[in-house]
Amino acid sequence: LGRPFYYYEEVGSTNQVAKDLAEQGAPHGAAVLAEGQTSGRGRLGRGWLSPAGKGIWLSLVLRPRVAPWQLPQLSLLAAVGVASAIKEITGLEVGIKWPNDILSRGKKLCGILTEMRAEVEITQYVILGIGLNVNLDIEDFTRDLWPLATSLKLELGWEVPRLPLLQSLLYHLEGWYQIWEKEGFVPVRESWKKASVTLGRLVKVEAGNEVYEGRAIDIDGEGRLLVEGADHTLRRFTYGEVTLRI
Numbered sequence: 001l002g003r004p005f006y007y008y009e010e011v012g013s014t015n016q017v018a019k020d021l022a023e024q025g026a027p028h029g030a031a032v033l034a035e036g037q038t039s040g041r042g043r044l045g046r047g048w049l050s051p052a053g054k055g056i057w058l059s060l061v062l063r064p065r066v067a068p069w070q071l072p073q074l075s076l077l078a079a080v081g082v083a084s085a086i087k088e089i090t091g092l093e094v095g096i097k098w099p100n101d102i103l104s105r106g107k108k109l110c111g112i113l114t115e116m117r118a119e120v121e122i123t124q125y126v127i128l129g130i131g132l133n134v135n136l137d138i139e140d141f142t143r144d145l146w147p148l149a150t151s152l153k154l155e156l157g158w159e160v161p162r163l164p165l166l167q168s169l170l171y172h173l174e175g176w177y178q179i180w181e182k183e184g185f186v187p188v189r190e191s192w193k194k195a196s197v198t199l200g201r202l203v204k205v206e207a208g209n210e211v212y213e214g215r216a217i218d219i220d221g222e223g224r225l226l227v228e229g230a231d232h233t234l235r236r237f238t239y240g241e242v243t244l245r246i
């Protein structure tokens with residue numbers, strides 16, 4: 001992963017740049033990195049704060065040879081890869097909130113946005129967008145984000161060099177991707193579950209205009225979240241926003 005590598009000072013969104021490149025035939029593994037983004041995109045239609053020089057704002061073009069229904073697994077895989085890289089470079093143990101938010105002390109350190117083009121049976125491409133808050137200071141965040149978001153620098157108290165982190169990130173993502181291609185989702189799921197801060201917890205899941213509360217029990221073989229409601233009925237979620245209760 002990371003070949004070819006496109007580096008920009010500033011773009012609107014690296015995901016958009018990667019998407020355009022994918023439409024023009026960019027190969028599996030192509031990467032787009034920008035120092036800053038002017039309109040970074042987040043999940044569920046939200047934005048993503050991306051100040052210049054302070055984070056890793058990265059998008060990868062993937063062309064997995066799998067059916068579209070297996071694609072949600074990729075974003076869980078990405079979270080596992082990011083957690084491995086953070087651990088290797090900084091020693092920090094992070095938690096993963098379903099599906100793929102990376103948290104430290106309950107605050108968000110990294111978000112992942114996957115966008116794809118798939119037809120009925122075939123996957124054309126997947127854009128894996130990773131936004132890792134590396135050296136953001138508290139004043140880089142808007143005030144409303146203070147209780148919700150953090151950076152590696154804020155967690156560790158020191159400035160983290162971005163290049164080794166980026167190298168480690170590509171290395172671990174590639175490693176997990178190869179495992180996933182060879183052995184499927186089972187080992188990824190294992191590792192995801194180890195880092196999970198969701199399972200066993202009381203959660204609120206907002207999916208579309210539905211809100212469901214219950215206990216997060218497990219993720220299934222496709223990466224969907226299983227939540228048990230008060231009446232013991234099980235619900236499966238493919239997407240959604242999870243809020244941890246207790």
Ligand code: BTN
Pocket residue numbers: 012013014015016037039040041042043044046048050056057058059101110111112113129130131132
């Ligand atoms: C989330 O909402 O949790 C996902 C945030 C993803 C942000 C990254 S930054 C690089 C890439 N380009 C974008 O516009 N978004 C993703």
